[in-house]
Amino acid sequence: MKNQFLVVSFFIFSGLIISPAVMAERNSVPHSDGVGTGATRVVYPSGSKHVTLSVYNTADHPFLVESVVLDESMQQEAPFIITPPLFRLDGGQRNTLRIMRTGGHFPADRESINWICVKPIPPEPDSTRDEGEKDSVGRDNLSVTTRLLSGICIKLFFRPEIVHGNSLDMADKVTWTIKGKTVTASNPTHFYMNISWASVNGKKLKMDKTYIPPFSEEKYPLPEGVVKNNAISWSVVGDYGEEKKILSILN
Structure with a gap:
């Protein structure tokens, strides 16, 4: 046995x-x-x-x-x-x-x-x-x-000890840019940013990787038929599974 x-x-x-x-x-x-x-x-x-x-x-x-x-x-x-x-x-x-x-x-x-x-x-x-x-x-x-x-x-x-608080409190520091058919999210914080969803003009981005590592960026394809907009809606997930919806400028 x-x-x-x-x-x-x-x-x-x-x-x-x-x-x-x-x-x-x-x-x-x-x-x-x-x-x-x-x-x-x-x-x-x-x-x-x-x-x-x-x-x-x-x-x-x-x-x-x-x-x-x-x-x-x-x-x-x-x-x-x-x-x-x-x-x-x-x-x-x-x-x-x-x-x-x-x-x-x-x-x-x-x-x-x-x-x-x-x-x-x-x-x-x-x-x-x-x-x-x-x-x-x-x-x-x-x-x-x-x-x-x-x-x-x-x-x-x-x-680590120097990282305090909840990632939700730092989520507003994430920046979003668009170039051609690519949307880039940049995370300048100490936290992993866990993205539940993100959308431009009501169309959600395809996210094979749903988190952005600290001091890093992730690139996502712009959905078909979406023209450049000046805003992106997205939702970040906190330590306890809670979500926060954010409207960010899309440069």
């Missing part, structure tokens, strides 16, 4: 790294199969020993849940650990994850981004097993399947 469990864990983790469904940020917290997280983002102040995130299961059956913290590229683990890293979550129940920093070097003058990825693996009936043989993570002859489901990845912002 121990070897089987290790194999399952390997496949789950591999799915988190390479699954296209996981690479995309989800706008909704709940997973389609019933497992979800209690927040859309987590802020980790540099002076904290740990932060927490709740995980819940609204389904009527259990899941095996594995969690990991990945770097911004989602290609390797970040210097954080999650406890418990793997656990059973029964239907209608919730559990609390504890995220702790284990090292790493982060800029002292700006936020850094990582990803907390939570992956539910459902049990399924296994009629080929003996009645007395039961899986340690299942009931009534349930065994864990290794089919890879899409997981939930939410942002983990590591915030």
Whole structure:
């Protein structure tokens, strides 16, 4: 059973790294199969020993849940650990994850981004097993399947001591410019600016990347049929998932 469990864990983790469904940020917290997280983002102040995130299961059956913290590229683990890293979550129940920093070097003058990825693996009936043989993570002859489901990845912002407040308070400092068929958003602040949407003349910009890193800029294609305007409407998301709508000058 121990070897089987290790194999399952390997496949789950591999799915988190390479699954296209996981690479995309989800706008909704709940997973389609019933497992979800209690927040859309987590802020980790540099002076904290740990932060927490709740995980819940609204389904009527259990899941095996594995969690990991990945770097911004989602290609390797970040210097954080999650406890418990793997656990059973029964239907209608919730559990609390504890995220702790284990090292790493982060800029002292700006936020850094990582990803907390939570992956539910459902049990399924296994009629080929003996009645007395039961899986340690299942009931009534349930065994864990290794089919890879899409997981939930939410942002983990590591915030150094000199960065105070909420990104919403600094959002007005973001500038927008238009040149040809490209709209550029420039973020001169210490915060990641998390953009919910942006529109010109009522037409929303296509945003493959929904955040602007500190002291950086992002470029977006101007929607077809939109002529140059002198204003852009957009919405920024704060630390707790709250949104602020802003009307900015489009130079």
